Amino acid sequence: MPKDDMCETVGPVIDFSDMADAVGYALRRAQLYVYQDFIETFSAEGIRPPDFAVLMVLSRNPGLKQSEVAEALGIQRANFVAIIDGLEGRKLVERRKSETDRRVQCLFITNAGLAYLDTLKPIWQSHEDRVVARLGGPESRDHLVNLLGRLYD
Amino acid sequence: MPKDDMCETVGPVIDFSDMADAVGYALRRAQLYVYQDFIETFSAEGIRPPDFAVLMVLSRNPGLKQSEVAEALGIQRANFVAIIDGLEGRKLVERRKSETDRRVQCLFITNAGLAYLDTLKPIWQSHEDRVVARLGGPESRDHLVNLLGRLYD
DNA sequence: TATTGTTATACTCTATAACTATA
DNA sequence: TATAGTTATAGAGTATAACAATA
Numbered sequence: 001m002p003k004d005d006m007c008e009t010v011g012p013v014i015d016f017s018d019m020a021d022a023v024g025y026a027l028r029r030a031q032l033y034v035y036q037d038f039i040e041t042f043s044a045e046g047i048r049p050p051d052f053a054v055l056m057v058l059s060r061n062p063g064l065k066q067s068e069v070a071e072a073l074g075i076q077r078a079n080f081v082a083i084i085d086g087l088e089g090r091k092l093v094e095r096r097k098s099e100t101d102r103r104v105q106c107l108f109i110t111n112a113g114l115a116y117l118d119t120l121k122p123i124w125q126s127h128e129d130r131v132v133a134r135l136g137g138p139e140s141r142d143h144l145v146n147l148l149g150r151l152y153d
Numbered sequence: 154m155p156k157d158d159m160c161e162t163v164g165p166v167i168d169f170s171d172m173a174d175a176v177g178y179a180l181r182r183a184q185l186y187v188y189q190d191f192i193e194t195f196s197a198e199g200i201r202p203p204d205f206a207v208l209m210v211l212s213r214n215p216g217l218k219q220s221e222v223a224e225a226l227g228i229q230r231a232n233f234v235a236i237i238d239g240l241e242g243r244k245l246v247e248r249r250k251s252e253t254d255r256r257v258q259c260l261f262i263t264n265a266g267l268a269y270l271d272t273l274k275p276i277w278q279s280h281e282d283r284v285v286a287r288l289g290g291p292e293s294r295d296h297l298v299n300l301l302g303r304l305y306d
Numbered sequence: 307t308a309t310t311g312t313t314a315t316a317c318t319c320t321a322t323a324a325c326t327a328t329a
Numbered sequence: 330t331a332t333a334g335t336t337a338t339a340g341a342g343t344a345t346a347a348c349a350a351t352a
Contacts, residue, residue: 014221015213019209020302024191024202024284027183029227030180030302049181057168057169064167072169076322078321103333104328128177145173145176145179148182149173201341230311254310255350255351255352256309257309258310
């Protein structure tokens with residue numbers, strides 16, 4: 001039994017005692033799971049998390065500046081352009097130049113976008129329900145969201 | 154006051170009532186923050202989260218199969234090759250072909266790797282302390298890690 | 307046939323710098 | 330001089346398919 005080849009002696013039990021405590025590690029694993037579930041749930045719609053978030057924000061906040069939405073969602077304005085291009089190309093969102101400051105683009109969800117969002121909401125709910133079930137219920141979800149909020153607020 | 158240009162009337166108060174509850178959204182924002190803090194904390198070392206995780210796992214589990222480590226960390230084996238290439242190139246980790254199954258590579262942390270890991274641990278701790286402080290203390294951290302674990306275990 | 311490690315590849319996400327048009 | 334949107338680009342992260350060596 002050569003000491004320099006322990007492959008067969010270790011087996012499948014892995015000591016994770018330090019890593020398992022690391023917040024960053026747990027966050028990455030959890031985020032990966034939830035993200036994949038979202039993508040699979042919306043695979044037929046071709047809607048990605050940022051698309052859905054933009055539609056949700058604009059449905060309650062029509063006319064926000066493009067940069068305001070980007071900042072609110074934690075997306076850099078350079079990377080936000082392609083997201084809005086896609087939504088505008090699908091006629092779900094509209095850019096309108098501000099009349100008081102010709103540099104800014106005001107974003108509006110279209111009527112088609114609102115109707116489409118209504119069809120997306122139950123799909124999103126099925127995704128969220130799956131996540132909440134894994135967490136153990138709505139109270140756990142609220143607690144988790146509260147804790148996560150402390151990290152980025 | 155044209156109805157089709159609300160940019161100036163909305164102001165900076167954004168209604169987030171639905172998105173703020175979404176677990177996926179909160180996860181992404183929190184993960185982004187913690188990840189960035191990790192990268193900045195380790196910027197002088199050129200160590201990325203997966204590098205650190207591999208060293209930590211191998212320090213307690215010498216001789217694991219390459220695919221076992223990859224799977225334990227939730228990394229696909231194809232993407233894991235470059236990570237080990239990097240660590241092996243820096244002499245922090247060693248591949249040794251198993252003698253009982255010539256297909257498998259056993260991974261070992263080197264003595265230099267162990268010594269280096271000892272210098273990394275306090276750096277990592279300063280990162281983790283910052284995160285725990287934002288969360289409000291160790292109990293909040295434990296609770297958060299427990300909740301996150303339910304999502305990926 | 308099946309599995310381990312590997313290569314190649316593509317797509318997404320994120321970051322940075324520079325450009326334009328406006329202010 | 331500064332700002333909003335845009336373009337271009339580069340770097341990671343992740344996913345899939347296919348291959349060689351071995352079982």
